[in-house]
Structure formats: structure tokens, C-alpha cells
Amino acid sequence: MFLSWQNWQKNSALRWVVGVAIAFFFMGLGLTLHRYFSFYASYDQGIFNQVFWNSAQGRLFQSSLSSALSTNVVHQGEFPDVSYHRLGQHFTPALLLWLPVYSLFPSPVTLTVLQVSLITLAGLVLYLLGRQYLEPPLAALITVSFYAANAVIGPTLSNFHDICQIPLFMFSLLLAMEKRWWLPFWIFAFLILMVREDSGIILFGVGVYLILSKRYPVQGVLVCLLSFGYILALTNIIMPLFSADISERFMMERFGQYADGEEASTLEILWGIVSNPGRLIIELFTPFWGTLKYLLGQWLPLAFIPAIAPASWMIAGFPLLKLLMAKGQSVLSITIRYALTVVPGLFYGTILWWANRQQRLTKQAELNSETPVKVSPLSPKFKRFWLFCIGLSLFFSFTSNPNRTLYFIIPDSVEPWVYVPLTTQWSHVAQFRPLLSEIPSDASVATTTYIVPHLSSRREILRFPLYQLRNDAGEVISVEYILADLWQLQKYGVAFSGDRDAFKEITQKIQELTASQEYGMIDFRDGVILLKKGVRSEAEVVKNYTSFLTSS
Numbered sequence: 001m002f003l004s005w006q007n008w009q010k011n012s013a014l015r016w017v018v019g020v021a022i023a024f025f026f027m028g029l030g031l032t033l034h035r036y037f038s039f040y041a042s043y044d045q046g047i048f049n050q051v052f053w054n055s056a057q058g059r060l061f062q063s064s065l066s067s068a069l070s071t072n073v074v075h076q077g078e079f080p081d082v083s084y085h086r087l088g089q090h091f092t093p094a095l096l097l098w099l100p101v102y103s104l105f106p107s108p109v110t111l112t113v114l115q116v117s118l119i120t121l122a123g124l125v126l127y128l129l130g131r132q133y134l135e136p137p138l139a140a141l142i143t144v145s146f147y148a149a150n151a152v153i154g155p156t157l158s159n160f161h162d163i164c165q166i167p168l169f170m171f172s173l174l175l176a177m178e179k180r181w182w183l184p185f186w187i188f189a190f191l192i193l194m195v196r197e198d199s200g201i202i203l204f205g206v207g208v209y210l211i212l213s214k215r216y217p218v219q220g221v222l223v224c225l226l227s228f229g230y231i232l233a234l235t236n237i238i239m240p241l242f243s244a245d246i247s248e249r250f251m252m253e254r255f256g257q258y259a260d261g262e263e264a265s266t267l268e269i270l271w272g273i274v275s276n277p278g279r280l281i282i283e284l285f286t287p288f289w290g291t292l293k294y295l296l297g298q299w300l301p302l303a304f305i306p307a308i309a310p311a312s313w314m315i316a317g318f319p320l321l322k323l324l325m326a327k328g329q330s331v332l333s334i335t336i337r338y339a340l341t342v343v344p345g346l347f348y349g350t351i352l353w354w355a356n357r358q359q360r361l362t363k364q365a366e367l368n369s370e371t372p373v374k375v376s377p378l379s380p381k382f383k384r385f386w387l388f389c390i391g392l393s394l395f396f397s398f399t400s401n402p403n404r405t406l407y408f409i410i411p412d413s414v415e416p417w418v419y420v421p422l423t424t425q426w427s428h429v430a431q432f433r434p435l436l437s438e439i440p441s442d443a444s445v446a447t448t449t450y451i452v453p454h455l456s457s458r459r460e461i462l463r464f465p466l467y468q469l470r471n472d473a474g475e476v477i478s479v480e481y482i483l484a485d486l487w488q489l490q491k492y493g494v495a496f497s498g499d500r501d502a503f504k505e506i507t508q509k510i511q512e513l514t515a516s517q518e519y520g521m522i523d524f525r526d527g528v529i530l531l532k533k534g535v536r537s538e539a540e541v542v543k544n545y546t547s548f549l550t551s552s
Helices: 005-010 012-037 043-056 093-104 108-130 136-148 150-156 162-179 182-195 200-212 217-241 245-258 266-275 277-285 288-302 310-325 337-341 343-367 380-399 422-437 486-493 497-515 539-551
Strands: 445-447 461-463 468-470 476-478 481-485 519-525 528-533
Touching: 012 108, 012 136, 012 150, 043 093, 043 108, 043 461, 093 108, 093 162, 093 182, 108 136, 108 150, 108 162, 108 343, 136 150, 136 288, 136 343, 136 380, 150 162, 150 288, 150 337, 150 380, 162 182, 162 200, 162 337, 162 343, 182 200, 182 217, 200 217, 200 310, 200 343, 217 245, 217 266, 245 266, 245 277, 266 277, 277 288, 277 310, 288 343, 288 380, 310 337, 310 343, 337 343, 422 481, 422 486, 422 519, 422 528, 481 486, 481 497, 486 497, 486 528, 497 519, 497 528, 519 539
Parallel strands: 445 461, 445 481
Antiparallel strands: 468 476, 481 528, 519 528
């Protein structure tokens, strides 16, 4: 057995894998928890926490924070709605698997622990998968490469996201396939489809591999039909029942270049791609250096073996194709969640490549020997190169400061200089944290991005400057409290136009709301302002706020 005491004593590679997994878990958990408690977790953490919180109350997948991003609000000017179902934006029923855990520990922190745990477990399953073909040292090296991959570290050190389930489900599916455990195989295939509306693309790659490799062509055809049919039915029939977001917003934001009008279904986008291959070729190879850099980053921790591994292209090629043909800078960012969709195929293909190499070398050696020969496919020279690649991947992973997780070590900007020391940020948090306790747990609130996760365990919450929403009674109301961290926006606005524009918009909205006496300023601490609806502003608070703006 994998974790038997005898294996543990004899297998130094297994001990090494477990040790690296433990180090990855505690380092990842420590950094992400620090990111959360120092108020660097952001909007998506709040969205998922509110989705879980509402689901635990029996209001499955409802979120006012998600509603604020819907096409009804963004394009049609409607008010965010507390009863909005996020399934119209992203179809993610697999999250219900973890709802019992969240119900026991209802907190955004639970999601952070869950994400790091799922990625850590995925690495252990990857080791099991590697052991189906490879000796322990080589399987261990591939597993260490997983934990050192930029495409794994970056998405782990981020807000919670649904794609964190993909590596575990994919490696488990491939392991079940290797063992010919077909019932678990189909269970994991179903779970992969339930992760997101587009995760069928990842599964489709598995089906193509099963067909082209001629290993299990019947199952491959079934997987392809299931995944492709599921995507079409889900995005064209089921998701539109919840909202028009899939056709009016998300498809247009990523694949609008293949559409003619202002909205498009997945079928229309597919036809646009097929009927305009020139556009597809341009999208695949531009920006050229950005695309090349992305591929090299994905291949680096495996010493570039996936680039020449046929199975890697078969399985990872389809999620990679989806990223390359989409528009937007984030799709080619190796430190955000989309990069994880490519990872399982690359690593499985690498396992098969090394297995084939070992088989070839063994046959060649046996031709020159009368006795069975055991040949290692990994030369000492290449092993040193591989370890160098792993170290380089770790270097790039941490120096890229993924999701500002390492803000206290690495400056966010050099020219102009933007750096927040650990002591400065924690001093800021200590000064304004009492403001959060002034807001009742069931009160409606609007707040800025980095405070959203900490207040998201409630029914009515928005990101300021939005402050009006439609409640459960169907009435449009203004929130009771507004809490805005202007200090953070001011700090980063020096170098980042988004923060600079947000600072200007938020201060103008505060001026408007207080001038009309709809809201009053009731507290101000270290650049963080708290407003309450229907009260008069306190003179001392106004004075401190005005002084802060003057010095900005």
C-alpha cells in the first residue's frame, strides 16, 4: 500500500514527497492566511464566501456581489439583486461538495484552507499516478516539480477559486483510468464537468488522448461526446435560464472578436472561429513573445519535457487552445487560476514520456545483455539540469509576487516606488479594524475591494461606490453603512491608474452622499472612512477626513 509503514521506511522518495507536500501546505497556508488577515484578499474571495454563506442558509449560489458584475447591472444599468444566482455567470455545482465543511466553519478563512488543501492533495495523487509507470525517485521528482510550478504556486496564493478543484479531480481520473477503475473514472469525469461550464474542454482532451493513443478508444469517444455535448447544452440551454451573462458578457469579453453582434452563444462563437480561421491564427500567435513566455513558464518546472511529449499536447492542448484564442491579458498570466487548467495534461504527458524513454532504454540494454537489465531513464547530467529548472521556477514564482501575496517583501512598483512594509500594513490594519465591529453582522454594507471578503458573510453587500441594491422584498434600498479604505488606494494610486481612478471616484461619491445628508461620517481612522445612512456627520470626523484629503 502507498502509505504502509514498510513502504514508508524503505522508500526515501515517498518520504521526500510527503515532506515537500507538508512544506508546500504550511507555506502556502501561512502566506494566504497572512494575505487575508492583512487585508490583501480581494473581491473574488468575497464573492465565493458570500456564495457559500448564502448556500449554507439554503439560498444556493445567490450573491449580491456577483449580481454587481452581471450584464443586467453592467450593461443595462439595473440595481444589483440579493437573489441573483451566480450560476448564470459560472456554473459551479461542484462547490456543493465542500458546503458541509463550510457550514461547520463559516468563514472566508475556510475557503483559503480548502484551496491549499486541494492543491496539496493533488500533488500526492500525482505521485501515485507517476508510480504506475516510474520508479519512486523519478515519480518524486515530477511531484516536486508540481509543487514548484509557477502555474501551481501563483493560483494557490490567490483568492479562492473554483479551478483549484481541477488538479485533484484530473489526477484522480487519470489514476482511475490507469487502474481500469471505470466507476471512479466516470465519477471524476462528472465532477470535472461540475467544476465550471468550460471544464469540459479539459475533459475533452482526455477523450482525444484515449482515442489517438488507441488505449481505450470507446471510452475516449464517450468522453468527447459527453464533454462537448455538456458544454453546448449547459451554455445554450441551462445557464441562460438563470441570466443572460454567458452570451451578453462573458462570451463577448473573451471571444467577442469571433462574433458579429453584441452578444453570442457558444455555438455562434464556434461558427465564427471555423468560418474565420485567419482570425484564429492571429489570436493563437499574438502577442508572440507573451505566448512564448507563457509556454516556457508552463514547461520550465518539468525541464521543458512537455514540449516534446505527445500526450501533453493531446490533453493539455485543448485548455491551452482556449486560453490562446481568447482575448485579454489575464488569460496569459501564469500566476492566476486559468493556468491550472493546463497543468494536469502537461504532467501526465511528462510521466508517459519518461515511461516510454525507460522502456526504449531497457530494450536497448537487453539486446546487449543476456540477463534482465534495469536502466534509469534519467541521467545525472539531466537531473542536475532539471533541479536547476525547478529552482528557476521557484525563483520566478516568488519574484513575480503573485496576487500581491508577497507585498511585504517585493515592491509592487519600482518607478514610481510603491512598497508597503509589513509593520506599516499591520499598523494600518490595527487602526481601522475596530471600524468593522461598528457594523452589525446583519447590516447592509458597501465597502472597498480589500475589505469586501471580511464583510461578505451577509445577505446585502456591494463594492463601493455601488451602494444601492434590490433586497428580498424586491425594493431598491441604500445600504446602511459604507466603509472605504482610501489609504490603500492612495498608496497604490501613485503607480496604478486603476487605484488612482477609484480614489477619485470614491471621494467624489462620498462628497455627494454627505452633501445631500443621505449619509453622515461617523468615524475615520488612518485613511479609512465609515459612513452611516440617515445620521449627521460628526465635526471631528469631517475635520480629520478633510485633512487627509488635503494631504493626499
